[in-house]
Amino acid sequence: MHDMQKELSTDELMGRFLNQLKDEDQLTEKQKRIMEAAVKLFSEKGFHAASTSEIAKEAGVAEGTIFRHFKTKKDILISLVAPIMLRFASPLLLKDVRKLMGSDLPLDDLLKQLYQNRLQIIEKNWSQIRLIIQEMQFHEELRGAVVENLFGVGRKLAEAFVSSKIQSGEIRNFPPLTVTRALVSMMVGYVFFKFVIFPDEGMNLDDEQEIEIMVDIILNGIRNKE
Amino acid sequence: MHDMQKELSTDELMGRFLNQLKDEDQLTEKQKRIMEAAVKLFSEKGFHAASTSEIAKEAGVAEGTIFRHFKTKKDILISLVAPIMLRFASPLLLKDVRKLMGSDLPLDDLLKQLYQNRLQIIEKNWSQIRLIIQEMQFHEELRGAVVENLFGVGRKLAEAFVSSKIQSGEIRNFPPLTVTRALVSMMVGYVFFKFVIFPDEGMNLDDEQEIEIMVDIILNGIRNKE
DNA sequence: GTCTATATATGGATAGAC
DNA sequence: GTCTATCCATATATAGAC
Numbered sequence: 001m002h003d004m005q006k007e008l009s010t011d012e013l014m015g016r017f018l019n020q021l022k023d024e025d026q027l028t029e030k031q032k033r034i035m036e037a038a039v040k041l042f043s044e045k046g047f048h049a050a051s052t053s054e055i056a057k058e059a060g061v062a063e064g065t066i067f068r069h070f071k072t073k074k075d076i077l078i079s080l081v082a083p084i085m086l087r088f089a090s091p092l093l094l095k096d097v098r099k100l101m102g103s104d105l106p107l108d109d110l111l112k113q114l115y116q117n118r119l120q121i122i123e124k125n126w127s128q129i130r131l132i133i134q135e136m137q138f139h140e141e142l143r144g145a146v147v148e149n150l151f152g153v154g155r156k157l158a159e160a161f162v163s164s165k166i167q168s169g170e171i172r173n174f175p176p177l178t179v180t181r182a183l184v185s186m187m188v189g190y191v192f193f194k195f196v197i198f199p200d201e202g203m204n205l206d207d208e209q210e211i212e213i214m215v216d217i218i219l220n221g222i223r224n225k226e
Numbered sequence: 227m228h229d230m231q232k233e234l235s236t237d238e239l240m241g242r243f244l245n246q247l248k249d250e251d252q253l254t255e256k257q258k259r260i261m262e263a264a265v266k267l268f269s270e271k272g273f274h275a276a277s278t279s280e281i282a283k284e285a286g287v288a289e290g291t292i293f294r295h296f297k298t299k300k301d302i303l304i305s306l307v308a309p310i311m312l313r314f315a316s317p318l319l320l321k322d323v324r325k326l327m328g329s330d331l332p333l334d335d336l337l338k339q340l341y342q343n344r345l346q347i348i349e350k351n352w353s354q355i356r357l358i359i360q361e362m363q364f365h366e367e368l369r370g371a372v373v374e375n376l377f378g379v380g381r382k383l384a385e386a387f388v389s390s391k392i393q394s395g396e397i398r399n400f401p402p403l404t405v406t407r408a409l410v411s412m413m414v415g416y417v418f419f420k421f422v423i424f425p426d427e428g429m430n431l432d433d434e435q436e437i438e439i440m441v442d443i444i445l446n447g448i449r450n451k452e
Numbered sequence: 453g454t455c456t457a458t459a460t461a462t463g464g465a466t467a468g469a470c
Numbered sequence: 471g472t473c474t475a476t477c478c479a480t481a482t483a484t485a486g487a488c
Contacts, residue, residue: 062473065472
């Protein structure tokens with residue numbers, strides 16, 4: 001029933017992802033260097049503030065070479081999205097998630113692991129994630145791609161999980177989307193404070209402790225008490 | 227080079243912030259028009275993507291006029307921060323908040339009102355808030371000013387509130403900062419989904435219902451059960 | 453104080469030699 | 471495929487007339 005639908009759209013997404021993977025192997029050395037330089041500079045200075053000449057210098061190629069491989073500067077940006085999403089979206093959303101969701105771990109351990117993993121992935125890929133969130137605001141196609149592929153799939157996965165837990169009576173009977181958003185919000189908020197507001201200082205407590213409390217709170221909020 | 231001119235320190239910026247209330251009355255018609263046009267274009271297209279000629283056109287002044295009032299383009303951006311923060315930071319953080327915190331409303335009603343008000347303020351000022359969050363990433367002085375003025379104050383207020391509720395035994399004994407972050411995270415996450423991820427569609431449920439559930443969940447999570 | 457005109461730099465993008 | 475040189479448009483910023 002529900003689960004079948006989710007499987008299908010996930011597979012559909014994976015299809016797209018797998019196609020992108022092939023493309024990635026076809027990239028030449030220089031193309032990769034240009035793209036890496038672009039990721040670095042775009043995320044550091046923003047898309048418009050980073051010039052193609054800087055990118056060329058950073059990549060160690062002539063400026064003209066860039067435009068042999070990419071029609072326009074924006075083309076570089078677009079070309080970055082798929083690989084970036086591949087690099088973190090897949091592990092962010094899929095890897096371990098099905099395993100965790102299918103496991104018989106107690107909910108709190110499950111959530112702790114989930115948060116911990118996702119946080120690590122986000123931390124490792126933060127500059128790239130930030131770049132995408134940044135530029136989503138200004139390039140609609142980009143937002144469309146991210147929303148459809150990433151959030152579409154993630155949302156379905158999460159909602160399926162929440163729904164099943166509601167039906168099994170483990171968590172309270174709220175709209176699954178709302179519960180899902182609450183769960184994700186805790187992570188979004190944490191990331192927001194940690195990386196956006198206080199990117200330098202770091203937080204007071206370490207991640208593991210914070211997550212422990214976070215899980216305690218949110219789980220207490222949504223769990224069915226008998 | 228481009229960034230050769232001296233950066234404003236955070237302190238200098240805070241000075242401006244405090245003085246701004248007085249200064250705001252001293253602004254001429256043209257200056258206000260330029261600043262309004264700048265807010266609009268910066269938030270729509272980003273700081274670098276918006277040109278001074280566009281700003282001039284939008285403001286209905288000659289381009290040269292801009293540079294009579296603002297030394298550089300970045301100066302326009304800086305000049306916007308204080309008024310924007312004044313316009314929403316004050317009501318966001320202070321207006322009603324003290325009143326609510328001092329009231330004898332039940333916690334759930336109190337939280338609902340708090341979320342509802344804050345959401346309205348954020349919605350009304352979203353383009354400006356977004357602009358600041360955006361540019362915080364790239365201009366450290368700006369981040370410093372926001373963090374110190376806005377988050378510094380907000381955090382203290384919220385933590386004081388949480389601490390008092392912990393001592394009165396109403397909510398569980400967790401680190402106040404963590405509880406505070408959990409409370410704020412719910413709002414941050416909601417705003418993130420509503421305005422960043424799905425700025426067009428809107429959400430499934432209306433804000434009031436969503437907030438009701440949100441408060442139910444989070445409060446259930448942190449409240450002391452007897 | 454404001455506008456017109458312009459200086460000066462740099463941006464993205466192309467052409468052509470190798 | 472890559473680099474050198476260069477085009478053209480636009481960017482920020484200034485000068486000078488009013």
